[in-house]
Structure formats: C-alpha cells, structure tokens
Amino acid sequence: MKSSLNxxxxxxxxxxxxxxxxxxxxxxATTMFDHAKVVTINGVVKEVHWTNPHVGIxxxxxxxxxxxxxxWVIEMTSPGNLVRAGGWTRNSVKPGxxxxxxxxxxxxxxxxxxxxxxxxxxSGKVLTADIRAQERANLEQEAPAK
Amino acid sequence: MRNIRREVMALLxxxxxxxxxxxxxxxxxxxxxxxxxxxxxxxxxxxDIAKLPDWSGVWTHVRxxxxxxxxxxxPPWNEKAAKVIEWQYAEERAGRPPPLFQxxxxxxxxxxxxxxxxxxxxxxxxxxxxxxxxxDSARLRRIYTDGRxxxxxxxxxxxxxxxxKWQGDDLNVDTxxxxxxxxxxxxxxxxxxxxxxxxxxxxxxxxxxDVWADELTITAPKVLTKPWVTTRIYYRQRLRRLDxxxxxxxxxxxxxxxxxxxxxxxxxxxxxxYGNRTPPK
Amino acid sequence: xxxxxxxxxxxxxxxxxxxxxxAQTKPAEKxxxxxxxxxxxxxDIGKLPDWSGVWNPNIxxxxxxxxxxxPPWNAKAAARxxxxxxxxxxxxxxxLFVNCLPEGHPSWMMISHNAxxxxxxxxxxxxxxxxDGGRLRRVYTDGRxxxxxxxxTFHGHSIGKWEGNVLVIDTIAVLPQVYIxxxxxxxxxxxxxxxxxxxxxxxxxxxxxxxxxxxxxxxxxxxxTTRYYFRQRARKFDIVEGVCSEGYFAPRLDKDGFHVFVPQxxxxxxxxxxxx
Numbered sequence: 001m002k003s004s005l006n007x008x009x010x011x012x013x014x015x016x017x018x019x020x021x022x023x024x025x026x027x028x029a030t031t032m033f034d035h036a037k038v039v040t041i042n043g044v045v046k047e048v049h050w051t052n053p054h055v056g057i058x059x060x061x062x063x064x065x066x067x068x069x070x071x072w073v074i075e076m077t078s079p080g081n082l083v084r085a086g087g088w089t090r091n092s093v094k095p096g097x098x099x100x101x102x103x104x105x106x107x108x109x110x111x112x113x114x115x116x117x118x119x120x121x122x123s124g125k126v127l128t129a130d131i132r133a134q135e136r137a138n139l140e141q142e143a144p145a146k
Numbered sequence: 147m148r149n150i151r152r153e154v155m156a157l158l159x160x161x162x163x164x165x166x167x168x169x170x171x172x173x174x175x176x177x178x179x180x181x182x183x184x185x186x187x188x189x190x191x192x193x194d195i196a197k198l199p200d201w202s203g204v205w206t207h208v209r210x211x212x213x214x215x216x217x218x219x220x221p222p223w224n225e226k227a228a229k230v231i232e233w234q235y236a237e238e239r240a241g242r243p244p245p246l247f248q249x250x251x252x253x254x255x256x257x258x259x260x261x262x263x264x265x266x267x268x269x270x271x272x273x274x275x276x277x278x279x280x281x282d283s284a285r286l287r288r289i290y291t292d293g294r295x296x297x298x299x300x301x302x303x304x305x306x307x308x309x310x311k312w313q314g315d316d317l318n319v320d321t322x323x324x325x326x327x328x329x330x331x332x333x334x335x336x337x338x339x340x341x342x343x344x345x346x347x348x349x350x351x352x353x354x355x356d357v358w359a360d361e362l363t364i365t366a367p368k369v370l371t372k373p374w375v376t377t378r379i380y381y382r383q384r385l386r387r388l389d390x391x392x393x394x395x396x397x398x399x400x401x402x403x404x405x406x407x408x409x410x411x412x413x414x415x416x417x418x419x420y421g422n423r424t425p426p427k
Numbered sequence: 428x429x430x431x432x433x434x435x436x437x438x439x440x441x442x443x444x445x446x447x448x449x450a451q452t453k454p455a456e457k458x459x460x461x462x463x464x465x466x467x468x469x470x471d472i473g474k475l476p477d478w479s480g481v482w483n484p485n486i487x488x489x490x491x492x493x494x495x496x497x498p499p500w501n502a503k504a505a506a507r508x509x510x511x512x513x514x515x516x517x518x519x520x521x522x523l524f525v526n527c528l529p530e531g532h533p534s535w536m537m538i539s540h541n542a543x544x545x546x547x548x549x550x551x552x553x554x555x556x557x558x559d560g561g562r563l564r565r566v567y568t569d570g571r572x573x574x575x576x577x578x579x580t581f582h583g584h585s586i587g588k589w590e591g592n593v594l595v596i597d598t599i600a601v602l603p604q605v606y607i608x609x610x611x612x613x614x615x616x617x618x619x620x621x622x623x624x625x626x627x628x629x630x631x632x633x634x635x636x637x638x639x640x641x642x643x644x645x646x647x648x649x650x651x652t653t654r655y656y657f658r659q660r661a662r663k664f665d666i667v668e669g670v671c672s673e674g675y676f677a678p679r680l681d682k683d684g685f686h687v688f689v690p691q692x693x694x695x696x697x698x699x700x701x702x703x
Contacts, residue, residue: 139664
C-alpha cells in the first residue's frame with residue numbers, strides 16, 4: 001500500500017516536473033494549448049477584452065494562400081499580472097493595431113491560443129505575457145539593501 | 147547530455163529573460179519616469195486614524211427611503227432614458243421586472259450606493275478607505291485618501307477610480323472611469339446604463355452618531371439632463387451576531403451535489419430570466 | 428398610608444422574586460457588541476509588523492512544491508490526482524477554477540497567480556485578492572473564539588492572534604466543495620471537517636505563509652507547506668478592481684444604443700470560444 005502510494009507520488013512528481021516547465025498559466029492550467037508548437041499570425045486587432053480572470057485579444061487574419069480569413073482569440077493572464085510581469089497597460093494593444101502574434105495554439109485546431117509574444121507593427125514594440133517575470137519584491141524600485 | 151542541458155537553459159531563458167528585461171525596463175525604451183512609491187505607514191499615520199470620525203461597525207441600508215425617493219426624487223432622465231424607465235415600470239407592473247442585476251456582475255457605482263438591499267462595512271487604512279459590501283465580495287470600493295490625484299488614463303471598472311479627501315468630518319469622494327454599462331438605478335428593476343463620461347461626487351458623513359449618509363451628485367451627460375443629487379442613508383449595527391458573513395453571489399447559481407466518486411461538488415442550477423431558481427416541473 | 432406602604436412592599440417583593448426566578452430559569456443572553464475602536468487601538472496597530480503594500484506570489488515555488496511537497500493524499504484522492512495528471516498531460520487540464528466561484532481556502536493561499544493586500548484594523552485583518560473580489564478573508568483578531576455553529580463559506584471562519592511578529596490563524600467551517608489544490612489542474616474537494624492553522628510573517632519584503640492543513644476525508648495526515656509572496660510598493664502596481672465574471676461577458680450596444688454586457692461563450696476549459 002505504502003509503496004504503491006509512493007509510486008503514485010513519484011509518477012506524479014515526474015509528470016509534474018514536465019508540466020511545470022510550461023511558462024504560461026493563468027486562472028486555469030493551460031495544457032489545452034500545445035506549448036510544443038508555436039503558431040504565428042499576422043492580422044489586425046479587432047477587440048481587446050482587458051478583463052479578469054484573463055485578458056483576450058481578437059485578431060482578424062486575412063485569407064492568404066488558399067487559407068480563409070478568420071477571427072482568432074488569443075488568451076493571456078490577468079490584467080494585474082500583465083502590468084507587473086510584462087509592462088502592459090490596457091492600451092498596449094488597441095483595436096486597429098497591426099500585429100504579429102506568436103502563440104501556443106489550441107490543440108483542437110480552433111483559431112485560438114495562449115499568447116507568447118506580440119509585436120505591434122507600427123511601433124515595433126514587443127510584449128510578452130510570462131507571469132513568472134515578476135518574482136521579486138520591490139519591482140521598479142532600487143534593490144533593497146542586503 | 148550537453149545538448150539537453152543547452153535545451154533546458156534555452157527553455158529557462160525563454161521564461162527568465164523577459165522577467166529580467168521587464169523588471170529593469172524594456173531595453174531601448176525611453177528612460178522611465180521615476181516610479182511613485184507608496185510609503186509604508188508610520189506610527190503617526192495609524193494614530194491619526196483615531197482622529198477621524200468613527201465609521202466602524204456594519205451599515206444597513208434603508209429600503210423605505212430608497213423606495214420613497216423613486217417618487218420624490220427621480221433622476222433628471224433625458225427623453226430617451228425616461229421612455230425606457232416608463233417601459234420598465236410597465237413591465238414591473240405586468241409581473242416582468244426588468245432583470246438588471248441577475249448576472250452576478252457587481253451592482254457597481256452608483257447603483258450599489260443607491261439601491262443595495264444589503265449591508266456594508268467601511269475600513270480605514272492609512273491613505274485609504276475601503277468599502278466592502280455584503281452578499282457578494284465584488285461589492286468593493288477602494289478610495290484613495292493619500293493625496294494622489296486621478297491617474298491620467300485609469301482603467302474603467304465597475305466602481306471607478308475614487309479619490310477621497312477629508313474635510314473636517316466629511317469624506318469627499320470624486321469618482322471617474324466607470325464602465326459605461328454601469329446602471330444608474332433607482333430600484334432593482336428601473337435603471338439605465340450611464341453610457342460613459344459619468345462623474346460622481348460624494349459627501350460621506352455621519353448625520354447622527356449612528357446614521358451614515360452619502361450625498362451623491364451624479365453627472366451623466368449621456369442619460370441625465372443635469373446632475374442628479376440624492377442622499378442615501380445607512381444605519382450602524384454593532385451587534386456581533388450581525389457581523390458581515392462572506393457572500394458569493396455566484397454560489398446561488400450552483401447547488402451542492404456529490405460526484406460519482408462521492409466528492410462534494412457544485413452543480414449548476416437553472417434560473418429563469420429574472421434570476422430566480424427554476425422550479426422543478 | 429400603611430396599607431399603601433404594605434402594598435408597595437408586597438409588590439416590590441413579588442416583582443423582585445419574579446424577576447429573580449425569571450433570571451434563574453432563563454438567563455437573558457446579553458448580546459455581544461463590538462466596541463468602537465479607541466485611539467489606543469489605532470496607535471497599537473503602528474506597533475504591529477508592517478504588511479502594507481501589494482503582495483504577489485512566488486509561482487515558481489508553487490510549481491516546485493507541486494513536485495517536491497505534494498499533500499499526503501489518501502489512496503482514493505491520490506488516484507484522482509494521478510488521473511488529473513494524465514488529463515493535464517493529454518491537454519485536457521481538469522477545469523477546477525473556471526466557474527468564477529472563489530478558489531477558497533486554502534487553495535487561494537497555495538496556488539494563486541494573483542496579488543493580494545492586507546488591511547489591518549482594530550480587531551481584524553482583512554485579506555483582499557486581486558482579479559476577483561470573491562478572494563476575501565476576514566480574520567478576527569479581537570479575541571473572539573469560533574462561533575459554535577458557523578455558516579460554512581469559501582474561506583471559512585478565521586480567528587487570529589498576534590504572537591510577536593507572527594499572525595497565527597485558525598480556520599474552520601470551509602465548505603466541503605472547496606478544493607485542496609496543489610495546482611490549477613490538480614485538486615480534491617476537502618470533503619468537510621477541514622481545519623487549517625497558519626503562521627504568517629514577513630522577512631525582508633517576502634511574506635511567508637506557513638499552513639498546516641488537516642482534512643481527514645482526503646489526507647492521511649496534516650499537510651504542511653509554506654508559500655511565499657513578494658512585496659510591491661510601486662504605485663503602478665496598486666491592485667485594480669477585478670471581477671472574474673466580467674471575463675464571461677463582452678461589452679456591446681443593445682438595440683437602443685445602450686451599453687450592455689452580453690454573455691460570452693467559453694469552452695469547458697474557461698477560454699473564450701474562437702468564432703468559427
């Protein structure tokens with residue numbers, strides 16, 4: 001009994017290590033997105049939902065090379081995390097912006113994904129959404145005396 | 147082995163590098179303005195709170211006064227809004243009260259202050275007054291009293307950005323940046339989305355030792371012809387058994403059930419368009 | 428005169444007897460009243476440790492503890508955790524926190540990905556979480572005990588006591604549906620009778636939240652874990668109102684041009700459904 005429980009824990013630990021390597025997460029786990037793949041789209045921002053628990057960006061992608069035009073929905077973490085970890089504001093990406101977005105795509109093939117990086121064409125500004133990029137005290141302050 | 151290590155480093159780098167760069171400012175970006183730091187409160191800051199009027203306890207709404215003001219002090223609706231209000235009254239008389247607040251989004255400002263049927267508490271901290279509502283924790287206002295002004299481009303929210311200033315025993319609060327969807331509501335069935343550009347000034351004060359008053363001046367150019375002034379009152383309760391207990395609006399949209407393995411879980415239940423649980427057939 | 432006096436005495440004696448006997452048969456319960464805070468109460472807060480600021484979690488450590496310090500699940504719970512791990516790996520993470528109900532206690536403290544703030548007032552410490560107002564704990568530090576039959580809630584009934592610089596919290600009456608969750612995709616409903624003890628303190632702008640979680644229906648022994656939060660004082664990181672449900676609606680105009688929120692479809696995992 002004890003050894004089988006240990007085995008369960010060991011297996012869980014092993015798998016957990018694999019899972020924890022994924023950098024993106026939010027109010028729910030994100031393995032419905034395929035983090036082994038990167039899909040990049042170029043399009044025009046239609047709407048930004050700067051909301052909790054997750055921010056969403058809708059992007060119109062024109063049809064090209066036989067592919068149909070489509071509206072994509074890109075999910076991210078919460079506004080507070082984006083402000084602290086990515087230097088975002090709700091106006092960082094605006095409707096009408098031409099953008100290039102790379103994402104971990106939904107596994108089911110639908111037009112959606114978890115944002116990895118967005119580049120705004122006009123300004124060249126690059127934003128990411130890694131919630132772990134805020135893990136120290138006194139962000140934006142001088143490092144406290146040791 | 148070395149390749150694997152390089153891959154691991156690369157993987158870590160992907161998540162670590164942005165952290166470093168953003169913590170220090172995006173490379174190539176113009177030098178950031180010196181960040182404003184909220185100072186830690188001093189012993190004097192804490193002692194000074196005792197000099198403010200005492201708003202401790204639980205504050206309960208006065209329904210009869212809310213109802214009375216529907217007739218005696220209606221908002222100066224513009225023509226379009228007045229028509230909707232008229233229709234909403236007719237709907238209510240016909241047994242179909244318009245469901246303004248059935249989706250568990252916050253009643254928000256100013257409707258919370260105007261038509262709540264629940265209690266609230268008011269928490270003083272150095273530089274801030276926080277209002278917490280009963281029945282759902284999303285009823286929450288953060289009012290900054292640390293001397294800051296409004297931010298240049300505040301994120302719109304259900305309760306807006308509120309700046310407070312003590313003048314004697316009055317707390318004057320200035321609120322902007324509320325969602326255009328927020329209702330100006332005079333009851334739970336009569337209300338109009340403010341439409342944006344709303345500005346609310348409040349004078350909060352004790353009318354009597356245990357009567358708290360909020361005099362609101364609501365400017366909403368999209369739906370009101372002129373600013374609307376109304377005072378809402380609340381009664382103090384100090385009985386411990388009336389302390390506010392955690393409330394979660396969405397809990398009412400679920401029922402406790404047991405899953406196939408015997409674990410307690412929440413099961414969604416159905417509601418009618420008015421927000422009542424659907425009776426079984 | 429005499430008669431009147433006699434009557435008065437008799438009435439007085441009867442009245443006294445009646446009131447005494449009433450008091451003996453049914454002692455009137457004096458209601459407990461929360462006293463108004465005094466100037467000293469406020470000044471005394473200045474002597475407590477400074478917990479001002481905004482605190483964001485060490486998520487990397489949460490991930491690490493998911494591997495190195497798992498809860499001592501009983502066999503039934505461990506089997507479900509194993510299933511959830513397989514689901515996660517298959518790209519179907521178990522949707523524990525997608526209905527906008529609060530994460531609840533102790534999951535909020537364990538795995539939140541958002542910041543929180545502490546409001547210290549006479550007799551109470553109030554914890555407010557970012558991203559949804561439903562993340563809210565009221566910890567009473569006024570010396571009261573737990574009530575005999577508290578209403579179960581997502582965060583339970585919490586009483587606290589300052590021991591030097593450490594806030595010691597005892598929590599009961601958490602709803603049985605509330606998860607003990609070591610990640611957002613792994614968690615077991617506590618099943619009731621859960622009891623948590625916490626010790627919270629700050630060292631060099633890092634908050635330590637030590638928890639000892641006793642949950643006899645799902646754990647074989649108490650689970651001990653410490654979670655960490657970083658202090659932020661930059662004003663731009665002040666917590667902005669968050670309403671989880673807002674993400675389930677889209678801002679639109681109705682037929683008359685009024686601004687309204689309309690429900691927005693989401694998939695089972697809590698993501699907005701991309702249009703076809």
